[in-house]
Amino acid sequence: MNKIKAAITGVEAYLPPYVLTNEEISKMVDTSDEWIMSRIGIKERRILREEGLATSDMGAEAVLKLLKKTNTLPEEIDLLICATVTPDMQFPATANVISDKVGIKNAFSFDVNAGCSGFLFALSVATKYVESGSHKKVILVGAEKMSSIVDYTDRATCPIFGDGAGAVLLEPDTSGNGIIDSILHSDGVGRKHLHQKAGGSMRPSSLETVNNREHFIYQEGQPVFKWAVTCMADVAVEMMEKHNITPEDLSWLVPHQANMRIIEATANRMKLDKSKVMINIQRYGNTTAATLPLCLWEWEKELKKGDKIILAAFGAGFTWGATYLKWAYDPV
Ligand code: UT7
Numbered sequence: 107m108n109k110i111k112a113a114i115t116g117v118e119a120y121l122p123p124y125v126l127t128n129e130e131i132s133k134m135v136d137t138s139d140e141w142i143m144s145r146i147g148i149k150e151r152r153i154l155r156e157e158g159l160a161t162s163d164m165g166a167e168a169v170l171k172l173l174k175k176t177n178t179l180p181e182e183i184d185l186l187i188c189a190t191v192t193p194d195m196q197f198p199a200t201a202n203v204i205s206d207k208v209g210i211k212n213a214f215s216f217d218v219n220a221g222c223s224g225f226l227f228a229l230s231v232a233t234k235y236v237e238s239g240s241h242k243k244v245i246l247v248g249a250e251k252m253s254s255i256v257d258y259t260d261r262a263t264c265p266i267f268g269d270g271a272g273a274v275l276l277e278p279d280t281s282g283n284g285i286i287d288s289i290l291h292s293d294g295v296g297r298k299h300l301h302q303k304a305g306g307s308m309r310p311s312s313l314e315t316v317n318n319r320e321h322f323i324y325q326e327g328q329p330v331f332k333w334a335v336t337c338m339a340d341v342a343v344e345m346m347e348k349h350n351i352t353p354e355d356l357s358w359l360v361p362h363q364a365n366m367r368i369i370e371a372t373a374n375r376m377k378l379d380k381s382k383v384m385i386n387i388q389r390y391g392n393t394t395a396a397t398l399p400l401c402l403w404e405w406e407k408e409l410k411k412g413d414k415i416i417l418a419a420f421g422a423g424f425t426w427g428a429t430y431l432k433w434a435y436d437p438v
């Protein structure tokens with residue numbers, strides 16, 4: 107019998123219904139559909155507009171759908187991890203709130219904050235619990251209400267981000283499929299280029315921080331772009347070389363959806379045909395920790411048992427990494 111691996115055995119998602127188009131953004135700031143499409147590759151993104159709804163509400167919707175789809179009872183879940191940079195509150199963890207909203211009572215739960223690499227970082231943590239044999243049914247959620255921290259007067263950032271949530275179930279697998287390897291990195295030197303200035307212990311919220319618009323995303327696009335292109339491609343290629351995976355062998359690349367040009371550069375470095383790259387940035391934008399599960403969810407019907415898949419991401423921190431997995435089930 108093979109060693110226990112952690113395998114994804116189901117995936118679901120929730121996207122809020124409101125569609126924010128480039129045309130509508132062009133009425134808010136000095137930009138155009140042409141600029142956004144050519145520089146970023148986004149046509150529209152979803153926004154959670156209802157007053158009082160938060161990241162946990164989208165995460166809970168995705169988890170409820172996942173439990174139903176996989177015939178799993180909430181009581182059977184023994185760990186839930188939520189990757190997010192837009193928690194409902196500074197504390198408690200959004201994972202605790204999601205668990206409560208869906209009736210998960212026998213699990214411990216916590217958040218992971220690794221920017222746009224959050225899903226990959228959380229996946230590697232969840233994998234260890236399953237591989238050790240201590241946990242049998244683990245849910246991993248990537249959920250973001252990015253619209254709560256986007257400055258809709260800043261044309262450099264407001265076209266980029268969107269809201270949404272994706273969730274996967276991880277279970278033990280001894281067939282040889284499942285999560286094979288993760289290579290993860292972080293370098294805090296990059297924090298100056300991408301962060302939220304106020305609201306933390308360094309600069310607590312005050313009238314001044316609100317007036318200075320310091321609770322929104324601060325991003326210096328160009329350095330982030332340069333780091334992202336280099337790091338995401340390097341780590342994805344390193345993963346291919348480490349496991350002797352040729353471009354022909356690889357079934358799919360699941361890249362973080364931050365910028366079409368970054369996705370294309372990564373695929374080119376991997377010598378991968380674009381038909382093997384999951385891309386939905388044009389419809390959902392950058393949903394930070396939710397981009398990877400949203401891709402898996404949209405492509406689930408095309409995935410076959412044994413498919414070799416590399417996930418790759420880059421984000422605030424800086425953080426980046428790649429995960430190699432063999433898909434564990436055929437389409438149902
Ligand atoms: O997921 C987390 C990681 N984040 C990323 O991976 C984001 C990485 N960075 C990027 O994707 C790109 O840097 C951006 C999409 C953010 C910006 O694209 P860029 O090609 O790097 O543009 P830029 O910032 O160098 O700006 C070029 C010009 C500037 O005008 P001038 O100074 O040349 O006159 C900007 O003011 O484009 C202008 N500009 C815009 N023009 C129309 C910036 N935003 C806009 C806009 N519409 N929305």
